[in-house]
Amino acid sequence: MTRISMTVDGVTYDDDVEPRTLLVHHLRERLGKVGTVVGCDTTNCGSCTVLLGGRGVKSCSVLAVQADGMDVTTVEGLAGADGELHPVQRAFHETHALQCGYCTPGMIMAAVDLLSENPDPTDDEVREGLEGNLCRCTGYQNIVQAVRDAATSMRAGTAATVDAPAQASPAAQTQGVTT
């Protein structure tokens, strides 16, 4: 057993794990984060995508011990404390960007990762950015639309924060832009 400490969706967990434990199994079976699903188990499908240190990874292809000391965000950590959906979640809902829904957690996390780097992707850039995520229902059209809608709404949100009232302190503005 190896002692690890990991912050998942804002909460720090200390656990003893077997070194062979996959991150996805640790998240699901130890921490109860069952929103992250196992799809293919072969590093192909991307259903298990989470953010590790802020960047998208396939949690079936990382050992829990490798994530020791790191920050993990799962699909369960995206919504606000009041339950308000993340813009990407909301766009998937409103655009009906799913059929069976199994790939959705991974698609959403991969989209969040992509938009953090490219806030205004073209259709092609979305498709390329999500190439590591497979939808077995082949419902890609609405997924691409959802990611673009989310990008639009996130840019509007950022702009609104930047254009915040003049009385807002510089620190508050900076914080608004980076979060």
Added chain:
Amino acid sequence: MIPAAFDYTRPTDLGAAVQALADAGEDAKVIAGGQSLMPMLRMRFAAPTMLVDLGGVAELRGVRDDGEALVIGAMTTHDEILRDPLIQQHAPLIAQATATVADRQVRHLGTFGGSLAHADPAGDLPSVATALEATFEIAGAGGRRSVPASEFFVDYLTTVLEPGEVLTSIRVPKLPGWSTHYEKFSRVAQAWALVGVAVAVHRSNGTVADARVALTNMASKPVRARAVEDALSGASATEESLASASAHAADDAEPSSDPWASADYRRHLATVLTRRALHAAGAA
């Protein structure tokens, strides 16, 4: 699936990593980004008794300018390679090929050195390193050694790395005045290359002064298309020269047949992709 049980250690410097490997013996395995090893562990194609994780060894990470060459730390991730200004400036072939490796998630964790040490014949980076005539820096309990790309790759998933040895960095000579290109053909998005071609060309006064062509997945390890290189050397930089030279792309290759492509189809692809790569690199 769940991997077979193993012990795990995460040293924070190279000396400790080499020591851990030496202590654990032949059944130990290095894990870098894990993006090739983890699937093999899960399917139990590999069952090491000890994993030595290099993720904590900071000295193995990053790209530095060493005058006539770049020195790329083995643990530099694909994602870091793609963002590195030195790579863009002095080794754009590496960036171009790396952008085609797997997907974003895999590129966030997978490493340059890990891909090379894994030595999958369908991997893109071994042929790129071969075309660039990179040198592999290796550390082990017995000391350090340098191995040229032409000797590093031995066979399918096999390199000169001995048990207990660690690939620490890859020295990539800058090629001022050369142009390069990587051309790859896959069945579907994200699939491994059926065939890939890495070329580097140096033109001078309307002729091809020097050319290097290295092939992906045309043998059990990267192979130089010497017949193409010889045919091009000193040839006039014309489309006709490229076409006639490219016809020899598979002369030195020993491609395999698999459910996705026959050996003959791979030979055909090699000639076509070599011509395209040379053209894109500006050899004519």
